[in-house]
Amino acid sequence: MVIAEQAQAAGDTPALLSDRECFSFRQLAERANRYARWALDQGLRVDGTICLLMPNRPEYMAIWLGITQVGGVVALLNTNLTNAALAHCIKIADPKHVIVAAELLEAFGQAASHLDGAVPLSVHGATPGMQDDGFTRIDLEIERYGGEELAASERRDVSLSQRALCIYTSGTTGLPKAANVSHHRIMSWSYWFAGMMDARASDRMYNCLPMYHSIGGVVATGSLLVAGGSVVIKEKFSARSFWDDIVAFDCSLFQYIGELCRYLINSPASESVREHRLRLCCGNGLRADVWNGFKERFRIPQILEFYAATEGNFSLYNLEGKPGAIGRIPPFMAHGFPAAIVKFDIETSEPARDEHGFCVRCSRGEVGEAIGKISADGSNPANRFEGYTSSEDTEKKILRNVFAEGDSWLRTGDLMRQDEMGFFYFVDRVGDTFRWKGENVATVEVSEAISSCPGVVEANAYGVAVPGTEGRAGMAALVVDTSFDLVALRAHLTERLADYARPLFLRIGTELEITETFKQKKHNLVREGFDPAIVSDRLYFDHPQLRAYVPLDAALYELIKAGTLRL
Incomplete structure (x- = not known):
């Protein structure tokens, strides 16, 4: 309509x-x-x-x-x-x-x-x-x-x-x-973001985010269409052609994810950058150390960072433009806001409970899992949880008896902290799933793909932090037999996984650490990362230029750490 x-x-x-x-x-x-x-x-x-x-x-x-x-x-x-x-x-x-x-x-x-x-x-x-x-x-x-x-x-x-x-x-x-x-959620997103960006009929949004995601497919497009503005749709992001496109299409708005801003800062800008008329960039995941450099180098008047999830029931907005913050709830509004940060048990990957069986709110500055209150009667559409196609998956996302008997809250799966001024900061993803290249990577899927390769006895996939990059890069610990072949593994994974899901690092050892219930442990693997000075197992790196897994030694590690190799 x-x-x-x-x-x-x-x-x-x-x-x-x-x-x-x-x-x-x-x-x-x-x-x-x-x-x-x-x-x-x-x-x-x-x-x-x-x-x-x-x-x-x-x-x-x-x-x-x-x-x-x-x-x-x-x-x-x-x-x-x-x-x-x-x-x-x-x-x-x-x-x-x-x-x-x-x-x-x-x-x-x-x-x-x-x-x-x-x-x-x-x-x-x-x-x-x-x-x-x-x-x-x-x-x-x-x-x-x-x-x-x-x-x-x-x-x-x-x-x-x-x-x-x-x-x-x-x-x-x-x-x-x-x-x-x-339909209500689509309309809410569209009109809410149109208002946040003060979208006008004269505006033109540059959208290079995947349209199968909620931000690229609904928010970036819907917010401009309801305002009578227009949307420039690019099939994929290209740092090389970005500024030429912005000028050629006369764009005033840009929908980003943080990684794109980092790519632009690290790439030579064309002469066109001086002619752009971008007035606002809206998105999520922009790191504090990239924020100011991006804003100043490219003369961006305003950055609107936000936090939201496709299935989530609350959102946060950083209207003040504080670098690194994903949003703010002023202290005087905190009591009525339908979200909370609760203490989180990293060993069980579940919110911690007190002696009465209830969750415990985090203090300011303390890291915990963010949760959103689900309307008891569904009367408030903004606080509804619309769930998944699977009722089992839907139920897994709901916390019950959180602060009182009978209440229900939605788990975001995100660890956050809040400062004294009410600003929220994203810390990490809960559990096994991690983000790389702006995409969620499910470690179960990666582990299964690796394990199906001949010669692999066991595989445990996880994400590791790489200096200077957003999210976590894929890594996998493997136990293999004598028939294992690295070249065959890479070809095997290329056929079965998207590029962003294929592990960037491998470590090959003799055994994987498990719990008493035979579940694989990831905590120590994540902590050790891919530093050859710490890891005694054989390490390999998926070299972007050679398109092959190569031995990861101290010299190569330093190149990756310094950002010399573009991942």
């Missing part, structure tokens, strides 16, 4: 732009209506799911806007996943149909062999030599449908509380989970 209203008000004003195509608000609305009618023609029921596997492009928005306006749910698949990992994401969505971009058809085909049965497939576009293997070309098929505004009978009775999207998140442990995202 919002896009239809903007189409009437803004008409031919650009809504979505890219190197390959541009949609005005009117064209976007018409395109979405065609996809809506196509979905109805497929017999898609309300709450029926369609999976979408497509790189960033304006068409991406048109597809999910159209399908969701008639009550369908669109599951946004990660384009980096392959084989069993991609198949897992498709399975848990339980789709009635899958839409795949032609260039990702091979990846889908590899995943399809892991599915229990065939799923109706439509392909968007074509690639040279592509064989018609019984699927339909949806980009051609939708031209049969009209683009005029949907009639009331076509819209069905779709409420704000109904699901619109499934967005995948690794959570704190295990394989990706599909988080339910309602």
